[in-house]
Amino acid sequence: xxxxxxMTISLLSQNLNEPYRLYFETDCFEINPxxxxxxxxxxxxxxxxxAYCDWRGDEAYNLELSKKRAEAVQNWIKxxxxxxxxxxxxxxxxxxxxxxxxxxxxxxxxINRRVDVFIRRKPExxxxxxxxxxxxxxxxxxxxxxxxxxxxxxxxNMRIRNLNFKPGLDIIVPQSEAVLTSYLx
Amino acid sequence: xxSNPELEIELQGYxxxxxxxxxxxxxxxxxxxLSRDRAKTVYDFLVSKGIEEKRMDYxxxxxxxxxxxxxxxxxxxxxxxxxxxxxxxx
Numbered sequence: 001x002x003x004x005x006x007m008t009i010s011l012l013s014q015n016l017n018e019p020y021r022l023y024f025e026t027d028c029f030e031i032n033p034x035x036x037x038x039x040x041x042x043x044x045x046x047x048x049x050x051a052y053c054d055w056r057g058d059e060a061y062n063l064e065l066s067k068k069r070a071e072a073v074q075n076w077i078k079x080x081x082x083x084x085x086x087x088x089x090x091x092x093x094x095x096x097x098x099x100x101x102x103x104x105x106x107x108x109x110x111i112n113r114r115v116d117v118f119i120r121r122k123p124e125x126x127x128x129x130x131x132x133x134x135x136x137x138x139x140x141x142x143x144x145x146x147x148x149x150x151x152x153x154x155x156x157n158m159r160i161r162n163l164n165f166k167p168g169l170d171i172i173v174p175q176s177e178a179v180l181t182s183y184l185x
Numbered sequence: 186x187x188s189n190p191e192l193e194i195e196l197q198g199y200x201x202x203x204x205x206x207x208x209x210x211x212x213x214x215x216x217x218x219l220s221r222d223r224a225k226t227v228y229d230f231l232v233s234k235g236i237e238e239k240r241m242d243y244x245x246x247x248x249x250x251x252x253x254x255x256x257x258x259x260x261x262x263x264x265x266x267x268x269x270x271x272x273x274x275x
Contacts, residue, residue, distance in 0.1 A: 046215025088215055120215040148272075157197065157269040159252075160227070165266045167202075168212045170222035180230050183270075185187050 019050070019116035022073065026113065027057070029068040031076050039077065041119060043086030048118040049073050050092045052099070054109035063095035073115045186236045193274035196243040198224030201256055201265035208247035221245025227268050242273075 020037055024030075041047070051070035053062040070091045077083070101111030151158045163179045165172055172180065186192060198220035200209035209219035216222055224243035232238055253261035 048215060048217075090215060120210070120212065151270075151272050152275060157271045159267060159269045163227075163268060164263055165223055165226075167262075167266070168209065168219070170198075170211055170213060170219060170226045172226060180227065183186065183227075184231065184234050184236070 019118050022115045022117070023110060024069060024113045024115070026054075026109075027065065029065065029072045031072050033076065033080070036076065036080070039081065039117075039119065041077070041081050041083070041087070042121075043083065044121075046088040046090060046120040047074075047077065048090045048092070048120065050094060050116045050118075052094050052112055052114050052116075053096050054099070054112040055096045055103045056109070057096075059095060063093055066095050067091075067093040069093075069115050073117060077117075186231060186240070189275070191275055192272065193240045194242075195271040195273055196224040196227050196241060197269045197271060198222065198227075198243065198245045199250065199265060199267050199269070200248050201251075201262040203248035206247050206249040208245060218245050220247050223266075224268050 020039065022031070022036075049070045051066040051073070053066050053069075055062075057065070070093050074089060074091060096112075099108070099112040100114065101108030103109060103112060147158045147161075150156070160179065160183065163172065163176045186194075200220045200223070203209050208217060208221075210217050211219040211222050214222070221244060224245060228241055228243040231241060248265070251265050252267070253264045256262050256265060
């Protein structure tokens with residue numbers, strides 16, 4: 001089948017939450033390179049590619065189609081930016097799930113035949129400091145043994161008190177490292 | 186963990202600041218399972234200190250079971266950005 005290439009690209013922004021969005025013609029996964037936006041990519045980035053279809057066709061077929069759309073976009077980015085290593089790729093094929101537009105209208109279906117590309121940059125260390133983390137000792141904290149006793153008698157979870165993470169990260173703030181050590185014993 | 190060798194636990198990670206209990210994004214590695222990654226940070230620490238892996242599990246619970254709800258202040262957010270321990274066996 002020959003696909004008439006129809007693609008609109010909106011470069012919504014490079015904000016973490018706003019993807020580069022590409023639209024596809026019905027039942028197609030071809031990309032028109034001329035329409036692809038300029039991506040600002042470096043080798044330490046994570047590129048997240050989420051691909052979707054409209055509701056027409058059966059579910060398995062659409063899942064497969066969205067996979068092909070995701071692969072096509074990944075291959076295109078790889079080739080164009082000559083990226084062999086470094087970049088972390090995350091491809092998600094959602095088939096007809098998670099529509100972005102109303103599925104009952106042509107306009108809506110057009111929006112649903114899409115691929116969203118997110119580029120996540122490793123934050124600079126300084127970026128963590130913008131949002132201060134409050135680390136005051138919490139009131140009403142018990143000793144570890146008391147917490148364990150309470151947890152055993154009530155079946156409730158033990159919370160690791162005063163163990164604080166940096167916002168948006170799985171990294172513990174330096175002041176909290178001693179808390180972890182205390183849980184060892 | 187060291188003084189009670191029978192103890193088996195599940196480490197449960199949580200995030201703040203998301204709606205509908207959804208998980209957050211981890212800006213360090215681009216994963217969309219920040220709560221799991223946090224639980225794993227604690228897991229990895231305990232493993233690195235010699236606690237046997239088979240005594241521990243880790244799991245992400247996203248933004249569910251908030252302690253401070255709604256989150257109004259940065260202290261509230263800080264409180265919800267957490268890891269809990271469930272005792273599986275003692």
